[in-house]
Amino acid sequence: MFLKEYFKTVYQTLSSLVTGMRLTGYYFTHTKEIITQQYPETKPVLADRFRGEVIMPHNESNEHRCTGCTACELACPNGTIKIVTKNEINAEGKKKKAIDTFVYRLELCTMCNLCIQSCPSDAIIMTNDFEHSVYDRRLLTKVLNNPGSKIMEGVE
Amino acid sequence: MFSLEKLVSIIQAWLQSTLGDPWAFIVVCILVGLAAITLFAILGLMLVYMERKVAAHMQIRLGPNRVGPMGIFQTTADTLKLVMKEGLTPDGADKFLFNLAPFMVMIAAMLILAPIAFAKNFQIWDISIGVLYVAAVSSVAVIGILMAGWSSNNKYSLIGAMRSAAQIVSYELSAGLSILAIVILSGSLRISDIINSQADGWWIIKGHIPVIIAFIIFIIAVTAETNRAPFDLAEAESELTAGFHTEYSGMKFALFFLAEYINIFIGCAIGATIFLGGWMPFHIGNWEAFNHIMDFIPSSLWFIGKTVFLIFLIMWFRWTFPRLRVDQLLNLEWKYLLPISMVNLLVITLMAIMGWYL
Numbered sequence: 001m002f003l004k005e006y007f008k009t010v011y012q013t014l015s016s017l018v019t020g021m022r023l024t025g026y027y028f029t030h031t032k033e034i035i036t037q038q039y040p041e042t043k044p045v046l047a048d049r050f051r052g053e054v055i056m057p058h059n060e061s062n063e064h065r066c067t068g069c070t071a072c073e074l075a076c077p078n079g080t081i082k083i084v085t086k087n088e089i090n091a092e093g094k095k096k097k098a099i100d101t102f103v104y105r106l107e108l109c110t111m112c113n114l115c116i117q118s119c120p121s122d123a124i125i126m127t128n129d130f131e132h133s134v135y136d137r138r139l140l141t142k143v144l145n146n147p148g149s150k151i152m153e154g155v156e
Numbered sequence: 157m158f159s160l161e162k163l164v165s166i167i168q169a170w171l172q173s174t175l176g177d178p179w180a181f182i183v184v185c186i187l188v189g190l191a192a193i194t195l196f197a198i199l200g201l202m203l204v205y206m207e208r209k210v211a212a213h214m215q216i217r218l219g220p221n222r223v224g225p226m227g228i229f230q231t232t233a234d235t236l237k238l239v240m241k242e243g244l245t246p247d248g249a250d251k252f253l254f255n256l257a258p259f260m261v262m263i264a265a266m267l268i269l270a271p272i273a274f275a276k277n278f279q280i281w282d283i284s285i286g287v288l289y290v291a292a293v294s295s296v297a298v299i300g301i302l303m304a305g306w307s308s309n310n311k312y313s314l315i316g317a318m319r320s321a322a323q324i325v326s327y328e329l330s331a332g333l334s335i336l337a338i339v340i341l342s343g344s345l346r347i348s349d350i351i352n353s354q355a356d357g358w359w360i361i362k363g364h365i366p367v368i369i370a371f372i373i374f375i376i377a378v379t380a381e382t383n384r385a386p387f388d389l390a391e392a393e394s395e396l397t398a399g400f401h402t403e404y405s406g407m408k409f410a411l412f413f414l415a416e417y418i419n420i421f422i423g424c425a426i427g428a429t430i431f432l433g434g435w436m437p438f439h440i441g442n443w444e445a446f447n448h449i450m451d452f453i454p455s456s457l458w459f460i461g462k463t464v465f466l467i468f469l470i471m472w473f474r475w476t477f478p479r480l481r482v483d484q485l486l487n488l489e490w491k492y493l494l495p496i497s498m499v500n501l502l503v504i505t506l507m508a509i510m511g512w513y514l
Contacts, residue, residue, distance in 0.1 A: 021473075021476050027216050036217050038218070
């Protein structure tokens with residue numbers, strides 16, 4: 001009875017080791033499985049959810065969806081976003097709050113995605129662009145809204 | 157046909173005729189020493205490159221591929237970097253032992269080179285107790301490791317060295333017993349006799365299942381003795397930073413690193429010699445034509461091929477299996493490998509007496 005258990009352990013151990021070796025042996029002999037992407041020569045294939053940088057999309061008539069509610073600024077854990085608002089007078093003569101500048105400090109950003117999740121009007125999104133190296137640190141402080149842009153119709 | 161035997165005899169005859177008796181011998185000794193050191197340097201570079209490439213491909217990566225074509229100069233560049241680094245000796249270390257330890261490990265590795273037959277009649281020293289010599293000297297390396305661990309004045313180093321000692325003391329037993337199996341079958345401790353006894357088939361084929369069991373135990377024991385994963389408790393980078401060579405840097409670290417790969421080569425060369433016939437080509441019984449075709453491949457290529465195959469096997473282990481705990485390591489040796497190899501030795505003795513092999 002003891003011997004049976006003993007040899008069963010030996011057999012199970014050896015068969016599990018062989019299972020592992022079969023997998024690594026398969027990877028060794030099948031070079032098509034290699035997932036390394038040789039970056040500078042070939043552009044990497046990135047997943048859609050890869051977080052590279054926050055941008056604010058604008059449509060053809062230079063309109064964005066940002067209402068200036070500062071939900072993203074409040075959600076940001078390390079003060080990456082700073083929104084400067086102004087009061088605009090619209091066609092009907094009413095005062096309306098709108099953004100003046102949407103300042104985004106890329107050098108402080110940890111790509112935590114909290115600003116995108118907190119945005120009620122989907123004004124900002126993450127892009128895959130990850131090549132951010134510049135020679136001057138000041139270039140990393142970006143203004144996301146285009147000059148002369150205004151809020152899209154119907155976004156509250 | 158290319159043969160190392162002819163090359164050596166030509167050089168020896170030329171030296172004998174130009175230099176005379178005592179000087180020719182001294183020059184031959186110096187040449188052998190230089191050849192051994194060159195072999196070590198080349199082996200170190202080649203095996204580190206091979207290890208990195210094998211590791212990469214088993215982990216679905218590419219490995220070094222920037223320095224030179226396919227990255228073949230990567231290890232040369234790494235060595236250059238190591239040569240230029242400062243060999244630091246810690247303040248609280250025992251300076252003499254600390255600086256001596258890497259050389260101890262290297263010398264132990266170099267000594268085992270003596271009885272290995274690299275090709276037909278191409279051997280440094282065909283000593284009559286070859287296998288015993290190998291088994292004895294291979295356990296000297298642990299003294300170097302213990303010296304390194306003790307003199308570093310670092311608790312991680314000491315723990316690593318102690319583990320290494322426990323490991324080598326345990327696994328020497330089953331390695332010795334599995335070598336003994338072939339010594340019983342071939343009836344000689346001399347390496348050249350063991351190889352010649354495999355002229356009609358390698359022992360792993362002639363010896364049926366008991367020799368295969370001995371071979372598996374030998375491979376496991378060699379992996380453990382060279383302190384490689386899954387038995388790399390002496391280094392265990394995730395627990396002990398680097399174990400016994402934590403405090404070493406520069407060329408002194410490089411010597412430890414080189415000694416690891418040299419030990420793998422030597423362990424695999426011994427395994428190839430004993431179980432796979434060393435330089436002996438693949439022969440089947442008395443198929444004259446087949447044996448003749450196999451003889452056309454130079455004997456040195458047979459030896460290198462078998463050794464590289466075993467090295468690849470050990471690398472395959474390293475990149476597949478997770479590390480064992482200390483208690484699991486000692487359990488494996490004392491509860492499984494040692495009893496199995498003892499019973500196996502009895503069976504092989506019976507085989508040898510009754511002549512139940514081909």
